[in-house]
Amino acid sequence: MRIILASASPRRKELLAQLFSDFEIIPAQGSEVYTKQIPSEIVQQLSAQKAAEVEQAVTEDADYLVIGADTVVALKNRILGKPKDASDAERMLRMLSGAVHQVYTGVAIHLMCKGHRRCIEFAECTNVRFYPMTEQEIRDYVCSGEPMDKAGAYGIQGIGGRFVQGIEGDYANVVGLPVAKLYQILKKIEEIALPF
Numbered sequence: 448m449r450i451i452l453a454s455a456s457p458r459r460k461e462l463l464a465q466l467f468s469d470f471e472i473i474p475a476q477g478s479e480v481y482t483k484q485i486p487s488e489i490v491q492q493l494s495a496q497k498a499a500e501v502e503q504a505v506t507e508d509a510d511y512l513v514i515g516a517d518t519v520v521a522l523k524n525r526i527l528g529k530p531k532d533a534s535d536a537e538r539m540l541r542m543l544s545g546a547v548h549q550v551y552t553g554v555a556i557h558l559m560c561k562g563h564r565r566c567i568e569f570a571e572c573t574n575v576r577f578y579p580m581t582e583q584e585i586r587d588y589v590c591s592g593e594p595m596d597k598a599g600a601y602g603i604q605g606i607g608g609r610f611v612q613g614i615e616g617d618y619a620n621v622v623g624l625p626v627a628k629l630y631q632i633l634k635k636i637e638e639i640a641l642p643f
Contacts, residue, residue, distance in 0.1 A: 448509070448510040448511060448512055448560070448638070448639070449471060449505070449509055449510070449511040449512070450467050450469065450470035450471065450511075450512050450514075451470065451471045451472070451473050451501060451505065451511060451512065451513045451514070452470055452471070452472050452473075452514050453473060453474065453475045453497040453498050453500070453501035453513055453514060453515040453516075454472070454474055454475070454497065454514075454515070454516055455472065455474035456516075456623055458604065458622050458623045458624070459516055459623045459624045460472060462619055462622060462623065462624040462626050463514065463624060463626070465626050466626060466629065466630055466633070466641065467641075473501045473504060474501075475496070475497035475498075475500045475501055475515065476500070477496065477497075477500050479493050479496070479517070480496070481493055485524070486519055486521040486524060486526060486549065486551045487551050487553070487570040487572060488570075489517075489519060489526065489551075489553070490517045490518065490519055490551045490552060490553025490570050491553040491555070491568045491569070491570050492553070493517035493553060494515040494516050494517040494552075494553035494554055494555040494568065495515065495553075495555040495566070495568055496515070497515035497516070497517065497555065498513045498514065498515030498555035498556070498557045498566075499515075499555075499557065501513050501515065502557045502559075505559075510559055510560045510561065510638070511557075511558070511559050512556065512557070512558050512559075512639060513555075513556075513557040513558075514554065514555070514556055514557075514629075515554070515555040515557070516552055516553065516554050516555075516623065516624050517552065517553050518550065518551065518552040518553075518598055518620075518623050519550070519551050519598055519599075520543075520548060520549070520550055520598045520599025521548060521549045521550075521551060522542055522543065522546065522548040522549075527539050527542070527543075527548075527598065527599045527600065528598055528599075529595070529596060529597060529598055529600075530594060530595060530600045533589050533590075533595075535600075536589045536594040536595060536600040537585050537586065537589050539594075539599060539600040540580060540585045540588065540589070540594070540600050540601065541580075541585060543577045543580075543599065543600075543601070543610075544577055544578075544579050544580040544585070544610075545577060545578065545579035545580075546576070546577060547574055547575065547576045547577075548574075548575055548577070548599070549572050549573070549574055549575070550572070550573045550575055550598075550599070550620060550621045551570055551571070551572050552570065552571050552620050552623060552624060552625055553568065553569070553570045554568070554569055554570070554571075554624070554625065554628075554629055555567070555568045556568070556629075556632065556633070556636075558636065558638065558639070560638040561638070565636075567632060567636075569628065569632065571616070571617060571620045571625035571628050572616060572620075573614055573615065573616030573617050573618070573620045573621050574614065574615040574616055575603070575611060575613075575614050575621060576611070576612040576613050576614070577610050577611060577612060578610055578611075578612045580610055584610070588601075588606060588607065588610075591606055593605050593606050593607060594607070603618070603621045603622060604622050
């Protein structure tokens with residue numbers, strides 16, 4: 448069975464390697480368009496779009512498993528995407544400073560096995576609490592460049608981790624893929640051979 452990750456994220460690649468030693472990466476290229484309003488529903492909708500796009504590119508008759516994922520940061524149900532520029536990153540970090548926010552990752556599993564197609568979608572939420580940040584800390588962090596390609600303008604696995612007071616939920620979910628939940632769901636799918 449072909450295992451395909453529909454994402455170019457190096458963080459998701461590292462996380463999926465905890466479940467599969469051999470898989471392909473075919474990033475979805477389409478624009479992200481959503482009609483939902485609730486963060487957990489938005490990430491499911493976007494992850495399903497990614498999985499569906501890559502699934503269409505798999506034209507041979509072989510069995511396959513396509514995994515799409517999308518992560519958003521939300522504060523009081525307001526989504527904080529990737530910053531447009533440095534001032535936007537600073538604005539987001541001021542909002543997160545001293546507050547609790549949520550990180551949602553949606554996962555879509557598109558499976559074709561022996562002519563039968565199945566689709567499973569779910570979302571995982573992790574609460575993240577930030578320490579209060581000074582203006583100088585915010586400016587210095589933005590100058591590092593790390594926030595610029597990250598949802599919510601920070602990376603928990605990088606320099607941004609120094610501002611995280613604590614989390615409630617799955618750490619890997621904040622990085623970009625809720626591996627434990629994904630593993631539990633894949634275990635229930637008889638057609639998929641998981642390691643040990």
